[in-house]
Amino acid sequence: MKRIVLAAIVCALAVVSVIPCKAESLAASRMKPQVKVSRVHQVQEEKTKPDPWWQHAVIYEIYPRSFADAKNTGMGNLKGITSKLDYLKDLGVDAIWITPCYPSPQVDFGYDISDYQNIAPEYGTLADFDELVAEAKKRKIGIIMDLVMNHTSDKHPWFVVSKSSLNNPKRDWYIWRDGKTTTSSTKLQPPNNWQSVFGHSAWKYDPDTKQFYYHFFYPEQPDLNWRNKVVREAMYNVARFWLDRGAVGFRLDAITTLFEDPKLKDNPVLPGKNAYGDPNMQHKNNDRLVEVHDVLRELRRVTDSYPGERVLVGECAGKDIVELSCMYGKNADEVQLPMNFFFADINKLSAPLFRKEIGRWDTNPACGWPVYLFSNHDQVRHYIRYGNGKDNDRIAKLMATLLLTLRGTPILYYGEEIGMENNDPKSIEEVQDPIGKIGWPKEKGRDGERTPMQWTADANAGFSEVKPWLPVAASYKQYNVAVEEKDPSSILNYYKQLIKVRRENHALLHGEYVALNETDSNVLSYLRKSKNGSVIVALNMSGKPVKVRFDLKARGLSGRHTKVLLGNYPNVGESVDLTNVTLPPYGALVGEVKM
Numbered sequence: 001m002k003r004i005v006l007a008a009i010v011c012a013l014a015v016v017s018v019i020p021c022k023a024e025s026l027a028a029s030r031m032k033p034q035v036k037v038s039r040v041h042q043v044q045e046e047k048t049k050p051d052p053w054w055q056h057a058v059i060y061e062i063y064p065r066s067f068a069d070a071k072n073t074g075m076g077n078l079k080g081i082t083s084k085l086d087y088l089k090d091l092g093v094d095a096i097w098i099t100p101c102y103p104s105p106q107v108d109f110g111y112d113i114s115d116y117q118n119i120a121p122e123y124g125t126l127a128d129f130d131e132l133v134a135e136a137k138k139r140k141i142g143i144i145m146d147l148v149m150n151h152t153s154d155k156h157p158w159f160v161v162s163k164s165s166l167n168n169p170k171r172d173w174y175i176w177r178d179g180k181t182t183t184s185s186t187k188l189q190p191p192n193n194w195q196s197v198f199g200h201s202a203w204k205y206d207p208d209t210k211q212f213y214y215h216f217f218y219p220e221q222p223d224l225n226w227r228n229k230v231v232r233e234a235m236y237n238v239a240r241f242w243l244d245r246g247a248v249g250f251r252l253d254a255i256t257t258l259f260e261d262p263k264l265k266d267n268p269v270l271p272g273k274n275a276y277g278d279p280n281m282q283h284k285n286n287d288r289l290v291e292v293h294d295v296l297r298e299l300r301r302v303t304d305s306y307p308g309e310r311v312l313v314g315e316c317a318g319k320d321i322v323e324l325s326c327m328y329g330k331n332a333d334e335v336q337l338p339m340n341f342f343f344a345d346i347n348k349l350s351a352p353l354f355r356k357e358i359g360r361w362d363t364n365p366a367c368g369w370p371v372y373l374f375s376n377h378d379q380v381r382h383y384i385r386y387g388n389g390k391d392n393d394r395i396a397k398l399m400a401t402l403l404l405t406l407r408g409t410p411i412l413y414y415g416e417e418i419g420m421e422n423n424d425p426k427s428i429e430e431v432q433d434p435i436g437k438i439g440w441p442k443e444k445g446r447d448g449e450r451t452p453m454q455w456t457a458d459a460n461a462g463f464s465e466v467k468p469w470l471p472v473a474a475s476y477k478q479y480n481v482a483v484e485e486k487d488p489s490s491i492l493n494y495y496k497q498l499i500k501v502r503r504e505n506h507a508l509l510h511g512e513y514v515a516l517n518e519t520d521s522n523v524l525s526y527l528r529k530s531k532n533g534s535v536i537v538a539l540n541m542s543g544k545p546v547k548v549r550f551d552l553k554a555r556g557l558s559g560r561h562t563k564v565l566l567g568n569y570p571n572v573g574e575s576v577d578l579t580n581v582t583l584p585p586y587g588a589l590v591g592e593v594k595m
Contacts, residue, residue: 054311056509057094059411063377064101066452069464078124082132092499095142097251105155107220112153116238133246142248150257151221166209173231174222175214193266199276199438216257226258236302249311258292261285275443296334313337321360328368337371347385349541351524362513370408381449383421394586397494401588404498405537407513417495423473424448454480501565506532522546534593540583550578562591
């Protein structure tokens with residue numbers, strides 16, 4: 001599926017101006033209100049209140065089916081994750097986001113849940129989960145569970161009884177409606193024109209009760225009725241169940257889709273057709289309704305009632321930064337980390353595009369803490385998206401430098417630290433992801449980005465001793481953990497060094513973001529400036545050497561030199577004259593600025 005307390009009064013006013021999050025235009029997101037005021041307050045808060053752990057954490061997404069197979073079934077499991085905790089600790093990971101591992105018919109590979117308070121047998125048991133939490137805690141790694149609140153599986157006991165009769169007490173736990181009749185057909189038609197994002201009508205007819213039920217995703221994923229307060233409390237109890245077992249927070253799947261217009265008004269139809277052959281549609285009346293914020297505030301109160309600053313990471317989307325930033329909440333009381341797909345959706349190396357998006361996100365109207373990612377289980381791996389086929393490794397290090405030196409929380413996707421690439425199916429017969437089966441060949445599905453983690457150069461990339469559920473990528477013999485750990489210049493060792501520098505440098509953890517040389521079309525550069533020092537980052541996003549000059553006097557820094565902390569420019573520890581820097585093709589420079 002597709003993704004700080006406000007100290008300044010002026011920031012609070014900015015948020016009020018955009019609630020209920022229906023921004024008027026993209027132009028609104030380009031405004032930069034309260035930039036200096038908000039940054040001043042962040043520096044002041046740094047002096048008086050410790051930052052929450054998640055603000056400086058490195059979060060690592062694991063697709064459990066594909067990470068590590070400890071049982072030799074061809075499928076990953078919780079025991080497998082536990083067996084790799086030392087690797088994750090050595091990498092520098094602070095928290096693991098695990099995509100759904102609950103019991104499920106696996107129509108949508110776990111996002112169709114049939115039991116919220118258990119572990120799917122193919123992944124293990126609750127005892128295995130408890131062991132994972134305990135062992136991760138020893139290594140100071142938190143476990144973030146993927147919480148799917150919009151819908152259940154059609155095999156969930158709640159839906160089974162809801163479907164059993166019109167007067168069942170749980171009938172109102174889902175969205176059931178009568179169909180429509182037309183003069184041209186005796187067959188009942190869906191209640192409105194809403195479409196599933198996975199293709200075709202969002203309504204499925206039940207011949208037994210002669211009504212339609214609503215599903216934003218697959219027909220096997222009926223939407224819960226969040227206007228029913230009993231449903232809401234049942235889902236909050238699910239959250240409490242996992243918090244009681246030690247989860248440090250939740251990634252909230254498709255959280256903006258919880259509510260639908262009660263009058264079921266048709267959605268606007270747009271020109272053209274999608275990959276499934278349906279007319280394009282604006283989900284105006286079944287996505288991002290204002291009531292979502294009530295639920296997020298209630299869920300936040302649940303998580304805030306537990307010790308340890310539990311965190312909510314939201315798959316929030318939105319049409320622009322103004323709309324996305326609403327998910328922090330009017331009083332910073334909703335999602336702490338709304339995922340920014342605008343940043344991840346930049347699919348080419350472009351210093352101007354990244355500079356613009358970082359600037360918008362860093363000065364978001366809510367003054368919320370940014371979160372950044374490039375890849376996940378729904379997106380083509382960025383090793384492929386940004387690579388040119390020749391300089392992919394160098395580009396991978398360049399993009400890692402960007403992700404891990406920005407002001408914000410980075411989310412890594414398993415395998416990106418070794419340069420894993422997509423392994424897309426070559427024919428429809430190979431496809432496992434249902435959206436690939438429905439939309440082939442325009443939509444090949446998401447199997448390519450979900451292939452097994454590459455641990456060694458042995459058969460099946462060391463993932464399993466038996467044939468894995470998806471084939472490993474052809475690159476596994478060169479790009480795997482065992483090989484790269486021994487190579488000082490590997491992508492893996494670069495990630496390790498980069499995360500270590502990030503963790504140990506005050507400016508990279510606490511400093512404000514200050515854009516530099518903002519008209520440069522090739523080099524993205526910025527300062528991370530703090531009271532305890534500053535770091536300069538320069539990223540050449542072109543395939544040619546580029547000369548660049550930095551004058552930092554206007555930024556309050558008198559030093560003309562920087563000591564290299566990391567990069568592929570000169571050696572670490574060397575001094576570089578900032579008035580005469582030559583960056584190699586796709587070169588990255590991270591340096592401490594001398595005063």
